[in-house]
Amino acid sequence: MTDTTTPLAGSVPLAPRAWPLLGHALPLLRDPLAFIMSLSGYREMVRLRLGPSSAVMICDPDLTRQVFLNDRTFDKGGPIYDRIREVIGDGLSTCAYPLHRRQRRLCQPSFHPARLAGYGAVFARAAEAKAASWQDGDVLDVTQEMMTLTTRATMETMFSGALPAETMRRSLADTAVIVSAFFRRMMTPALLRRLPTPQKRRYDAARTRLAATIAEIIAERRADPTDHADLLSTLVAAVDEESEEGKRQLTDAELADEALTFFLGGMETTAITLAWAMHLLATDPDVQHRLKAETDQVLAGGRLDPAHLPSLGLASRVVTETLRLYPPAWMMTRVVREDAELGGVRFKGGSTIVLSPYLLHRRPDLYTDPDRFDPDRWLDGQPDRATYIPFGAGARKCIGDQFALSEAILALTAIVDRWDLSPVGDQPFRPKVETSLSSRGLRLRLTARRRDAGDDGARTDVAQPQSAVEPPTRPGAACPVKHGE
Ligand code: HEM
Numbered sequence: 001m002t003d004t005t006t007p008l009a010g011s012v013p014l015a016p017r018a019w020p021l022l023g024h025a026l027p028l029l030r031d032p033l034a035f036i037m038s039l040s041g042y043r044e045m046v047r048l049r050l051g052p053s054s055a056v057m058i059c060d061p062d063l064t065r066q067v068f069l070n071d072r073t074f075d076k077g078g079p080i081y082d083r084i085r086e087v088i089g090d091g092l093s094t095c096a097y098p099l100h101r102r103q104r105r106l107c108q109p110s111f112h113p114a115r116l117a118g119y120g121a122v123f124a125r126a127a128e129a130k131a132a133s134w135q136d137g138d139v140l141d142v143t144q145e146m147m148t149l150t151t152r153a154t155m156e157t158m159f160s161g162a163l164p165a166e167t168m169r170r171s172l173a174d175t176a177v178i179v180s181a182f183f184r185r186m187m188t189p190a191l192l193r194r195l196p197t198p199q200k201r202r203y204d205a206a207r208t209r210l211a212a213t214i215a216e217i218i219a220e221r222r223a224d225p226t227d228h229a230d231l232l233s234t235l236v237a238a239v240d241e242e243s244e245e246g247k248r249q250l251t252d253a254e255l256a257d258e259a260l261t262f263f264l265g266g267m268e269t270t271a272i273t274l275a276w277a278m279h280l281l282a283t284d285p286d287v288q289h290r291l292k293a294e295t296d297q298v299l300a301g302g303r304l305d306p307a308h309l310p311s312l313g314l315a316s317r318v319v320t321e322t323l324r325l326y327p328p329a330w331m332m333t334r335v336v337r338e339d340a341e342l343g344g345v346r347f348k349g350g351s352t353i354v355l356s357p358y359l360l361h362r363r364p365d366l367y368t369d370p371d372r373f374d375p376d377r378w379l380d381g382q383p384d385r386a387t388y389i390p391f392g393a394g395a396r397k398c399i400g401d402q403f404a405l406s407e408a409i410l411a412l413t414a415i416v417d418r419w420d421l422s423p424v425g426d427q428p429f430r431p432k433v434e435t436s437l438s439s440r441g442l443r444l445r446l447t448a449r450r451r452d453a454g455d456d457g458a459r460t461d462v463a464q465p466q467s468a469v470e471p472p473t474r475p476g477a478a479c480p481v482k483h484g485e
Contacts, residue, residue, distance in 0.1 A: 023049025055352035061386035068394035078336040091261030120306025128412035146271035177206035183434040275439035317375035323390035329355040
């Protein structure tokens with residue numbers, strides 16, 4: 001079959017089941033994950049058709065890495081990014097190559113390890129408060145609960161804890177509206193998106209209010225630029241010494257875009273990672289039991305503290321394994337800026353490339369028993385940089401990876417310390433494929449952990465046979481399993 005719209009030369013096989021006119025739109029819409037996995041037999045790349053346009057999906061880890069590392073040629077862009085920009089502006093995650101290096105230099109200090117230590121204390125307190133808010137026997141809407149936890153933690157780390165309660169409440173509500181409308185808006189054609197439906201009015205109002213709240217906070221911070229030890233302080237103070245225009249700081253509009261990018265980009269991804277981790281623990285009582293043993297041993301009756309992070313080896317592996325099985329960014333796209341060669345295939349400028357962590361993470365030739373939840377597969381080594389890519393790679397790698405990992409590990413520890421998690425019903429729970437691999441609709445039952453009478457609150461209820469004591473992790477490491485480049 002000849003596809004005259006494909007802007008590449010070379011022999012990339014067309015994926016099966018392409019319908020006339022629609023191409024692969026139907027299987028992609030019906031069951032995207034099954035469709036993506038049906039392509040795992042293609043070793044290098046495969047061509048997909050979506051109506052009149054087409055894209056090449058990269059199935060090979062080394063070629064995927066080459067795309068990530070050559071961000072000048074394989075850039076962010078195209079219709080998907082245009083839509084994301086409508087929501088979060090032209091911040092670090094959406095800007096194209098010519099702007100990116102400068103933006104990254106300005107944002108990087110906000111995620112410096114010295115800053116992360118301070119954010120960790122916020123994560124620990126927020127997680128403890130959330131875990132303490134539930135009742136014995138509660139059935140949780142887990143994603144909703146994790147979303148409020150990460151929204152609050154992100155708000156406090158970005159704008160310090162000094163936000164008035166009403167501002168915090170309103171921002172939590174606005175964020176919930178924006179996040180739930182995000183995917184629908186991305187998938188809706190431009191003309192329909194402009195129709196003044198009640199959802200659009202709600203979305204517009206929430207988006208305008210959240211942007212105004214952020215603008216107000218930025219204005220206050222400009223007036224009082226002392227270091228509040230939060231993300232915004234570092235962004236306000238950041239100076240790009242290497243800019244071609246001389247020393248350069250972020251403008252108010254750029255600051256607002258970056259703040260919204262960090263806020264919306266970081267909070268949903270971390271929330272669904274936590275929700276999936278809780279789901280996996282609920283369905284694996286053995287790992288859950290061992291995690292409680294680790295929690296008891298590390299906390300030893302005291303309060304959760306970011307200094308515990310290097311000792312939380314199993315919690316870290318659970319998060320690593322969760323991100324392998326359910327990478328929130330299950331698919332990413334790139335646009336080829338100018339004619340380029342990849343894997344012996346000549347791509348024309350304008351071609352679209354699709355990368356999928358979900359596909360790589362579940363390929364049986366890359367991971368033994370890939371669909372099994374097995375945190376111990378990470379005991380002997382670090383994740384491979386080419387085959388494990390929940391945070392992407394190269395210059396566009398997630399800037400918030402260590403931020404998210406510390407937050408998730410601390411939150412998981414606070415939760416299992418108090419609660420036994422179990423599934424509701426016996427139906428397997430399947431991801432909702434949206435912009436992220438969503439856990440929307442996941443419900444779990446909570447039972448208060450029984451502790452032995454007379455233990456003075458010390459956490460001694462879990463027997464700790466030698467095998468339950470997790471191996472020590474490298475002292476001083478912020479996260480025992482490293483995801484760095
Ligand atoms: C488990 C949680 C998270 C996951 C799985 C995740 C995943 C990713 C991925 C895959 C990318 C690269 C996208 C691409 O190359 O197309 C990315 C980029 C990014 N992430 Fe995250 N992320 C998480 C948490 C966070 C947090 C907490 C923040 C901020 C507080 C954040 C901010 C960003 C930004 C700003 C970028 C763009 C970086 C650049 O282009 O230089 N992310 N993230």
